[in-house]
Amino acid sequence: MKCLEPIKLGHLQVKNRFSMAPMDVRLHTHDGYATERSVAHYQRIARGGTGLINLELHVVRADGMGPYFMDPRITDDSYIPGMKKIAEAIHAEGAVCQVELGHFGKFSAAEVSSAVSASVPPLTAPGKNLHELSEEDIDELLKAFSVCASRVKQAGFDGVMLHGAHGFLPQQFVSPHSNRRSDRWGQDRLLFSTEMIRGVREACGNEFLIGYRLSGDEYYQKLYKDVTGYTVDNLAEIIPPLIEAGVNSFDISAGALDVPRYYAGPDPNLFPDNGYGGYLPLAAAAKKVSNVPIIVTGQMQDPELIERVLNEGLCDMAGMARQFLADPDFPSKIAEGRPEDIRRCIGCGYCAVGAGGLAAIDSHSVQCAVNPEAGWILEGYHAIRPATDPRKVMVVGGGAAGMETARILKLRGHQVSLYEKSSRLGGQLHAASVAPGKADIGLLTRYLVTQMEKLKIEVRLNTEVTITEVEKRKPDVLVLAAGGNPFVPPIPGIDRANVVMGVDLLCKEADTGSRVVIIGGEEVGCEVADYISEDKEKNVTLTSLLPGFSTKGHVAGLRALMNLHGKRVDLVPGVRQYIEINDEGVRIIDTEGTDRLLEADTVVITAGSKANDSLAAEIRNKGLVRYSVFTVGDASEPRSIVEAIHEGAVVAQHI
Ligand SMILES: Cc1cc2nc3c(=O)[nH]c(=O)nc-3n(C[C@H](O)[C@H](O)[C@H](O)COP(=O)(O)O)c2cc1C
Numbered sequence: 159m160k161c162l163e164p165i166k167l168g169h170l171q172v173k174n175r176f177s178m179a180p181m182d183v184r185l186h187t188h189d190g191y192a193t194e195r196s197v198a199h200y201q202r203i204a205r206g207g208t209g210l211i212n213l214e215l216h217v218v219r220a221d222g223m224g225p226y227f228m229d230p231r232i233t234d235d236s237y238i239p240g241m242k243k244i245a246e247a248i249h250a251e252g253a254v255c256q257v258e259l260g261h262f263g264k265f266s267a268a269e270v271s272s273a274v275s276a277s278v279p280p281l282t283a284p285g286k287n288l289h290e291l292s293e294e295d296i297d298e299l300l301k302a303f304s305v306c307a308s309r310v311k312q313a314g315f316d317g318v319m320l321h322g323a324h325g326f327l328p329q330q331f332v333s334p335h336s337n338r339r340s341d342r343w344g345q346d347r348l349l350f351s352t353e354m355i356r357g358v359r360e361a362c363g364n365e366f367l368i369g370y371r372l373s374g375d376e377y378y379q380k381l382y383k384d385v386t387g388y389t390v391d392n393l394a395e396i397i398p399p400l401i402e403a404g405v406n407s408f409d410i411s412a413g414a415l416d417v418p419r420y421y422a423g424p425d426p427n428l429f430p431d432n433g434y435g436g437y438l439p440l441a442a443a444a445k446k447v448s449n450v451p452i453i454v455t456g457q458m459q460d461p462e463l464i465e466r467v468l469n470e471g472l473c474d475m476a477g478m479a480r481q482f483l484a485d486p487d488f489p490s491k492i493a494e495g496r497p498e499d500i501r502r503c504i505g506c507g508y509c510a511v512g513a514g515g516l517a518a519i520d521s522h523s524v525q526c527a528v529n530p531e532a533g534w535i536l537e538g539y540h541a542i543r544p545a546t547d548p549r550k551v552m553v554v555g556g557g558a559a560g561m562e563t564a565r566i567l568k569l570r571g572h573q574v575s576l577y578e579k580s581s582r583l584g585g586q587l588h589a590a591s592v593a594p595g596k597a598d599i600g601l602l603t604r605y606l607v608t609q610m611e612k613l614k615i616e617v618r619l620n621t622e623v624t625i626t627e628v629e630k631r632k633p634d635v636l637v638l639a640a641g642g643n644p645f646v647p648p649i650p651g652i653d654r655a656n657v658v659m660g661v662d663l664l665c666k667e668a669d670t671g672s673r674v675v676i677i678g679g680e681e682v683g684c685e686v687a688d689y690i691s692e693d694k695e696k697n698v699t700l701t702s703l704l705p706g707f708s709t710k711g712h713v714a715g716l717r718a719l720m721n722l723h724g725k726r727v728d729l730v731p732g733v734r735q736y737i738e739i740n741d742e743g744v745r746i747i748d749t750e751g752t753d754r755l756l757e758a759d760t761v762v763i764t765a766g767s768k769a770n771d772s773l774a775a776e777i778r779n780k781g782l783v784r785y786s787v788f789t790v791g792d793a794s795e796p797r798s799i800v801e802a803i804h805e806g807a808v809v810a811q812h813i
Pocket residue numbers: 179180181182183214215258321324371411422423424425426455456457458459477478479480481509510524
């Protein structure tokens with residue numbers, strides 16, 4: 159396979175065509191030092207078989223710090239010993255490693271009292287104290303890049319990746335929008351980058367790798383009528399001088415931090431317009447004018463896509479970030495001919511902007527919805543430990559929580575039976591994968607179902623577990639993972655024939671007429687509105703008792719809410735009371751206190767769900783199980799895939 163063939167970067171041979179893109183996983187200390195956790199994290203990724211690993215952005219100067227003011231850095235020699243351990247751990251697994259160096263420039267943290275950039279362009283955030291860099295300061299900054307690069311070299315890394323993408327400082331010089339200077343740094347907008355590269359080359363020598371992360375198109379024109387950035391058509395002018403200055407490879411990404419929806423940085427899930435392999439046209443254009451390897455990053459985690467585009471010569475390597483959180487063994491599973499065992503990233507955004515990302519700021523590290531091990535390698539909580547005392551375990555419910563529990567129990571050597579009352583495994587995952595942009599949840603379903611088959615787990619479909627069944631089976635342990643029950647609000651008329659549950663609609667077990675009112679505007683309500691309004695013949699009214707929609711801030715809900723703009727969806731927040739559902743629609747008292755009729759032929763209920771743990775309590779009370787009864791996922795408290803998977807994993811390790 160082409161993806162398993164080695165490739166040369168500079169003088170170094172990389173063992174295959176996989177590259178881990180830089181990803182700030184917040185495992186370092188708040189003042190930017192590498193930790194034992196960072197070492198364990200990168201060692202684990204290297205062990206998964208990727209040829210190249212790029213460490214996350216390390217800022218080269220304090221005024222280049224990002225929004226949370228806690229980026230990793232290598233701004234003095236004290237950072238070298240910690241970094242050295244990471245380089246050694248990666249090399250021990252046979253991968254090549256680089257460290258991303260950069261500076262946020264005009265996007266630096268609010269704590270930076272005096273931010274610097276090439277110029278002060280029109281899109282500068284209001285109130286930002288931004289200054290144009292002086293000639294002397296440019297020299298100092300270039301020096302900072304080369305000094306930091308030589309520290310990276312001292313720490314034992316093979317090279318650096320200079321962050322010239324996503325609108326960071328070097329791009330602020332290259333961009334005709336951000337660089338308004340009339341001096342030599344403006345007359346030659348590539349000068350900052352070429353001088354930066356030459357400085358690094360001079361400081362680190364010819365053997366040292368210099369990768370360059372480049373936005374293949376700024377995409378300003380896609381969003382703003384009167385803002386001119388550079389585009390893919392300019393790559394022929396941009397790439398050759400950078401190679402001439404000393405670049406050994408390019409990682410093609412796109413956009414800038416102030417081009418939402420097209421930006422490919424840490425929030426790719428919230429701005430999904432790029433799609434799978436969305437930057438391949440940019441990479442292909444780069445390849446035409448480059449004689450060094452072109453890596454492309456941005457939703458490349460499809461093994462068939464990778465193989466095809468490498469063979470077609472659209473790029474030389476496939477860069478991936480989030481996939482290495484979801485499953486670091488992606489490369490080795492391909493090499494072993496078992497791609498079906500890859501736990502694919504589902505693009506949920508939990509790692510970047512969901513609680514996983516936010517949690518990382520205050521507490522531990524980034525977390526992944528589908529892989530509880532991500533960020534917790536050092537602790538070893540999730541390493542599969544053989545059961546000391548194999549038990550007979552009944553797992554009730556074949557959704558995400560039940561299947562993940564069963565998978566780990568079986569790997570540990572327990573005797574597992576999985577019971578599902580419907581005719582197929584997957585539970586709520588089926589409904590969750592229907593709204594626009596959420597089809598990749600189906601990949602998780604497929605992965606888990608495949609694991610049930612490959613591990614030969616006894617699965618009993620169409621079997622509702624009752625007390626009698628438990629009495630008959632006499633398990634040692636029972637895990638209740640049967641999902642939650644939809645909450646049906648006590649509105650007069652709720653039992654009418656024109657009322658359907660949102661989840662039934664998503665599972666295609668119900669349909670709507672042309673005028674729909676949705677009761678409940680959190681994540682599922684927004685997704686249902688997004689889904690129904692795909693049909694342009696339908697008028698949708700989304701209502702909520704709360705003053706806004708998707709208020710919990712989950713990525714999927716926010717994405718669905720964003721999608722509603724421009725669709726035939728009326729938003730009615732702040733409903734004071736739902737008076738009744740009748741033949742004509744839903745009567746409400748609106749936020750102004752007015753009695754109103756919202757016309758509808760179909761009313762959809764998306765009012766959340768409630769715990770479903772009464773079976774567990776009854777089994778416990780009757781003492782039907784030898785050891786313990788556990789409740790996981792929505793059955794214990796309705797939440798998301800994250801909790802379903804993580805709780806299933808924890809309980810399965812505990813038994
Ligand atoms: C949690 C997280 C942190 C990231 N940190 C960085 C970073 O430090 N430097 C960078 O250039 N890109 C960063 N990115 C962007 C990724 O390198 C990559 O461009 C983006 O995730 C799209 O690739 P993917 O679809 O393979 O995840 C980050 C992305 C995520 C999800």
